Amino acid sequence: MVDIGAAAESVFRKESGRILASLIRMSGSFDRAEEALQESFTSALAAWPVRGIPENPGAWIMTTAHRKLIDALRKERLRRDKQDSLKHETETVTVPVEPEFDVSTLDISDDRLRLIFTCCHPAINTEAQVALTLHALGGLSTAEIAKAFLLSEATLAQRLVRTKRKIQEARIPYEVPSPDRLPERLAAVQAVVYLIFNEGYTATSGTELVRGNLCSEAIRLGRVLGELLPQEAENLGLLALMLLQDSRREARVRGGELVTLEDQDRSLWDRRAISEGVMLVEKALRMGPAGPYQLQAAIAALHAEAPTSADTDWPQIAKLYERLWMLNPSPVIALNLGVAVAMSGKLEEGLKRIDGLGRSGELGGYYLLHAARADLLRRLGRHAEAAAAYENALRLASNRVEQHFLERRQKEMQDQAGT
Secondary structure, X not given: OOOHHHHHHHHHHHHHHHHHHHHHHHHOOHHHHHHHHHHHHHHHHHHXXXXXXXXXXXXXXXXXXXXHHHHHHHHHHHOOOOHHHHHHHHHHHHOOOOOOOOHHHHOOOOHHHHHHHHHOOOOOOHHHHHHHHHHHOOOOOHHHHHHHHOOOHHHHHHHHHHHHHHHHHOOOOOOOOOHHHOHHHHHHHHHXXXXXXXXXXXXXXXXXXXXXXXXXXXXXXXXXXXXXXXXXXXXXXXXXXXXXXXXXXXXXXXXXXXXXXHHOOHHHOOHHHHHHHHHHHHHHHHOOOOOHHHHHHHHHHHHHHOOOXXXXXXXXXXXXXXXXXXXXXXXXXXXXXXXXXXXXXXXXXXXXXXXXXXXXXXXXXXXXXXXXXXXXXXXOOOHHHHHHHHHHHHHHOOEHHHHHHHHHHHHHXXXXXXX
């Protein structure tokens, strides 16, 4: 028997970003669009058990949401007294807002891309840009985004409300900006696209490690960015990075359990995605000084091209992380550098670097620091310490698949230590 609730949730995850973007274009309002979308899913939960799941659930949701949107605006018009307000609302429903220039000259006619650039307007701060885009386009709940940002759900909800209000009050246009204004928003757009990909690549929470629809959506948007600004090497680097990481999707989980990069069946890797990713990163690196996405893509390419785990060029990866850290000296990059140094054959030095990050407190609540430390302790044969580190990582992890992996490793270390 088909689980209608699960089917509706699946459609929501896959289609909500596309549908919401179109509804915002039609209505000019985040709130109206979200309300119409939610009502359409409520209708689906009532209608589908009786009529069955439609052949094209996404189209059903879109059509229903569109009708809900028009009905809501008609009711609102009835409460208004002034004829000019009535006229304004009618035009809002039936005529999309025209941009200041003809976006067709750039071959861009995608509601989702317009929505990303709207969310990433310079008048909106970075945290709000990311949160709103993940909510509107990524289909993430307020709770999921709050967990990713290490914020309370109430704080994140207030941030989303303030941001949507600012877009409305400041009359921020729903458009892809003209070519001369693209660079000022490109870095924020790139960051948002990559964050959507990361949420798909390793879900913040839930029972699945990978949310493939988010990975595919981010890659699709990355391709559009590359077509929009092909002269920007970082666009190519970002797309290459996502393709190379996503190429391992089928090998990352086996029987519902996480499989580390070292233990993955490389015959399952998508060689077509790897070839395209390697080609793109090589092209990007030839275009000029390497940026952060290009360097990360180069690291991913070294992993992808290694026939076996033992053949991985860890010394070169460590050098690339050093260059990346010079561009962006963040504690997460420092952590990755420490792992690369360790895997280059310098386990003690790598562990020392990671321990230093732990003592600084910058990554105390970051479960991957504790997981990386546990893995190095495991390799060094310090099993009791490794078990304790895995316990710390397990306490902080929120994805069920990752939790199972950490539990398994912790038990192995406890058995080895005889505790």
